[in-house]
Amino acid sequence: MHAGVHRLSAAGPSDTAVLDEAIAHGLIRPETIVAVLGKTEGNGGVNDFTRGFATASFRTCLVRHLGIPAAVVEARVPLVMSGGTEGGLSPHWLVFTVDRTPGTTPRDDRKSLALGIAFTRLFTPEDIGRRIQAVETARAVKAAMADAAIADASDVHFVQVKCPLLTASRTAEATARGGRVVTPDTYESMGFSRGASALGVAMALGEVADEAVQDERICHDFDLFSSRASTSAGIELMRNEILVLGNSAAWYSHFAIGHAVMGDALDAAAVDRALTMADTALGDAVGTTQTDRLVALFCKAEASRTGTIRGHRHIMLDDSDIKATRHARALVGGVLAGRIGDTRLFVSGGAEHQGPEGGGPLAVIISLRS
Amino acid sequence: MHAGVHRLSAAGPSDTAVLDEAIAHGLIRPETIVAVLGKTEGNGGVNDFTRGFATASFRTCLVRHLGIPAAVVEARVPLVMSGGTEGGLSPHWLVFTVDRTPGTTPRDDRKSLALGIAFTRLFTPEDIGRRIQAVETARAVKAAMADAAIADASDVHFVQVKCPLLTASRTAEATARGGRVVTPDTYESMGFSRGASALGVAMALGEVADEAVQDERICHDFDLFSSRASTSAGIELMRNEILVLGNSAAWYSHFAIGHAVMGDALDAAAVDRALTMADTALGDAVGTTQTDRLVALFCKAEASRTGTIRGHRHIMLDDSDIKATRHARALVGGVLAGRIGDTRLFVSGGAEHQGPEGGGPLAVIISLRS
């Protein structure tokens, strides 16, 4: 199996023409596409419809290229859109491919990029932000690891999860049948959904004990976290969609992945640690400054709940005009773009139970030296 | 003469208690205060009242400490507030002092931090954003250089200007008497005022020829720019207030200043170039990585008008929810904070005619090795 990743710049949330072009030029064979991640230019909040617009646009695009019904595309290919390109972040798509053509066997026993996909069942509004969402997510992460032929959790470097949120009408639906949702606040529900999903990843990777994940600790006890989960909430789905990324000797590809944890929002050096880890996986010696071989960067950003960064006050949590998640993406996007000189970064907001307080997981995919 | 600079964290736009405390502890003698610069946490736009609130609060505070009328404080001490602490930027005050006590003569002929202050006359709404504003500003910059005992323009490293903007009522006042303002759009007027003021600095420093500064080129021909101007518009004044910062052998202080131009929003290395320049002024050999001796950093941020950063699209100019100036401050704040590990940065938005397209001037003040 050969895993590939293609980074395409997006002119807008419905810009699938860049994929059409990549296919037309033979750079991507449509039948190998297994997942599309996107940074879209909405507010990243409840009413960010750029995510749904991008999802619908890619579904239509894939229907056209694959000649299969929309429902089949929906069931098979996760389209994980993360809203918010504040500051200098550049909207882009990451198209993941898997080529299972016989003959592309591993050259040697070196590990390289591996990926796997899985989905949970549909959730009810009442499930969101609770232990049950974490448990179902953990199960799906393990299924995705199996799909990726990764047996050892230490070979998993990033788990991207797309999860649902509560809207006024979903809450009303639950209330009507006597159900209780975790919060009546739609924006707040995004945090609970991201948090429960991240704890599900942590359970699957052995970072947190199963019994530690209880309703009352979700979005309260932030000592529990995953160093490899990245979860993103959106209005356009009611299940969790999981993409596991790691390195495996069962795969042969030109790519490898590494991760690190940003200790706080200013920890630009995490990029170097992650690059070194990816290098090591490849048995290569790239050196941490060679950011030109970086083909994708993922990380989570959040406003420190202490109200400070390295002892100095930030205003993100007190701002009633711009949401803290928007400030945080802009900040971390700037920190990392200043380090690597590129704004096509998959920086996602809302890092509940994803990395330590005020910091977050970061992962890089690098290409082999040619 | 001895120039000093004190960086104080602000708990809010009216937090003058930190100055009270510094005075109480003998760190600052109130009669030596010559200017206060502040980053306040408003939107940086037309209706950013945090600037005016901070100005009023410091005026009241200085009246209390100096025992002089508010009008005298207003006439003598520029209070230059720049709104907008997006991303991780930390609200703070920079209190500049000058000690003219006999005895504090220069140790040697080494240059050190020098500063001077001047004001233009009050402008009419019709003046704003036009050549006349630039001409008056240039005259005031020269007065401020004389005040700083700096004869050579190459010893000027930063010129901070606070300038007015147009409001609906100021425009109505002009229109009522048959006058024409440069734009009916209040937010847009901030850019014109900043641009004309920056060109005034460029004229004074010999960066742009006098005759090149014509109404039709202001905010149109961005090849004209100053590499040392930083201009900031606010609703709370109708004149320009100028603070010139440079190095001079006529002064003795523990500080020196250097500058550099950020070539674009990601140019974090400009910090190193500016540090080196400041080192050189001191005859020191600090090395560019010793950011711990940095006591103040100033820079301008703007969204590149090309719509791209290093070839990749940004969304700052197409966003109708968050102004481009807010995005740009968050981005550049992240780039620089990631480089130096500190969020107390005087990053000001709107860099019309201040540095090249998409970039901006940057200056650092460092303290002597103790």
Add this chain to the structure above:
Amino acid sequence: MHAGVHRLSAAGPSDTAVLDEAIAHGLIRPETIVAVLGKTEGNGGVNDFTRGFATASFRTCLVRHLGIPAAVVEARVPLVMSGGTEGGLSPHWLVFTVDRTPGTTPRDDRKSLALGIAFTRLFTPEDIGRRIQAVETARAVKAAMADAAIADASDVHFVQVKCPLLTASRTAEATARGGRVVTPDTYESMGFSRGASALGVAMALGEVADEAVQDERICHDFDLFSSRASTSAGIELMRNEILVLGNSAAWYSHFAIGHAVMGDALDAAAVDRALTMADTALGDAVGTTQTDRLVALFCKAEASRTGTIRGHRHIMLDDSDIKATRHARALVGGVLAGRIGDTRLFVSGGAEHQGPEGGGPLAVIISLRS
């Protein structure tokens, strides 16, 4: 010919399920659909993708129901989406149908709702906001009047126009070939496009003389206006799409339309005047308070450029957090919803050359007394 209008509540910008349902229940025959207008819940600004998402969703929906290619739907059925449901405004669709089945001849010589559609050619970025856009729009309005079998301009009561805007990339495209756009500011370009389009309507209806519409008067001389134009700018098209609504004896329907001009943002009584006019068209005597027969209401809202409403200051033009168009829609939506008790109002922002300064055109469609 029989014209119909159906108002459907929208659960979101991609909610075409309500149309599916109306078709399933036999309330609407898909082949009779000639236009869909929608109020969607975006910011109404440059980066309001809810308009494009709604347009794409309806196109897909109509392709499914009609069994014709997307390009044919696009060429034939205007999908006019207006972003912004601030305050209490309720997102909704207005589906217009025309039934040309023989047999549905007029009962008598009474006038009833008539409608016609036309499109301009594709515009270049340089055309937008200039006289050429007005001229092309005027031509298309006349074509739409012919399509509606309305000969007399006084029988036209509302002309809805969807028009393009400039983005950073469209401006760059024009600049690259040496062209000049009307403004480099994307948000501002929306106003120019709306203004030029409105003047095109005014030319077609004889409200403004042809030669009066010159580049330099567009968005400057607001004494020129149409009392029946409503223009809305969006990123998702490059031509103008026109829907003419009026009354005609050539049509037989259960509906009639009337209009009035809101003299300012508080002029709730305009609803009564428009209802009376519609009544008169029907030869009916409904009485102005019977708002229960109102099936659609359209109007334009804008922030008075004087900075006041009936002598008291408003803050819409000085607000750098929320655009004036958003404030204005919320205000006028409240004024009208308070009058008629219903929030499903097609209130559109940005009334350049549409009605007098601070006011705007308003139209109502009422159903016959059953």
Add this chain to the structure above:
Amino acid sequence: MHAGVHRLSAAGPSDTAVLDEAIAHGLIRPETIVAVLGKTEGNGGVNDFTRGFATASFRTCLVRHLGIPAAVVEARVPLVMSGGTEGGLSPHWLVFTVDRTPGTTPRDDRKSLALGIAFTRLFTPEDIGRRIQAVETARAVKAAMADAAIADASDVHFVQVKCPLLTASRTAEATARGGRVVTPDTYESMGFSRGASALGVAMALGEVADEAVQDERICHDFDLFSSRASTSAGIELMRNEILVLGNSAAWYSHFAIGHAVMGDALDAAAVDRALTMADTALGDAVGTTQTDRLVALFCKAEASRTGTIRGHRHIMLDDSDIKATRHARALVGGVLAGRIGDTRLFVSGGAEHQGPEGGGPLAVIISLRS
């Protein structure tokens, strides 16, 4: 005793010049000023510094006119600023005066405008949003009724309360000593503080039983509410400040007050009911349409938690760009301004436990027919 109310337009949050002018013209005697209410043009959220700026400005202004220290002004004169003038709302001040000059005795036994003032103790961060805040508020309301010489709660028509909110630093202070705040979310804390304060008013007026007000019902059981409370949270204080407005035969003034409850956001007719009640108090027969005698209007606005208004969806609760309180003020401001033709309305957002779900209390002060 003679109570007066003066409505002054504000050019900005620090515009006390209008009061200076009213004093200079003899319209207001400064020593009679007992309270100032203001609508200021901030976002009405956590970081709305227009409230604090207005408060500081009026304090300085009163110090100047009264020749007493700032601390005395602060202890004696409530300065109740409510942020948010969305839509068409016009920033203005309401200056309340009490003249206790002997001789101004009641003409007859007719009731007229009466007012009283009281303060709670300073709260701790932990008190906010809990029963203890309600209990202390109830006690202060009764003190203010005594101050107003109102014995019967049915003579109280409006109780304006200014209450504190939690910031990141206040929460940190509480947490540091082992305390628990009601919510870590600063914006959300505003709702809890308003809600607990409103229930305190309801307790004092006998609208809700003392034992019904428990921590777990605050901001959860909205069947508990006051029909006369209006509470507004701000960062600039840590106690509750109370202004009771009613009618009393012990007072002689040219004014009377009445109230009504808006059943929902579109209930414009509530103005008529409140006017009628005020008329009745005066023994007058003004007729409900004579809005020209209206000198002040107060009301609370909120987004219905059902997500609908009269059955149709609103988007206020799902909007991550503009807070629901901002939408709600714009909407209700439009509804009422469209009814009375004036935008100088004290519409305050966040109606937790103030009026029924989706509606809110409304009060009018009218002047006697001259």
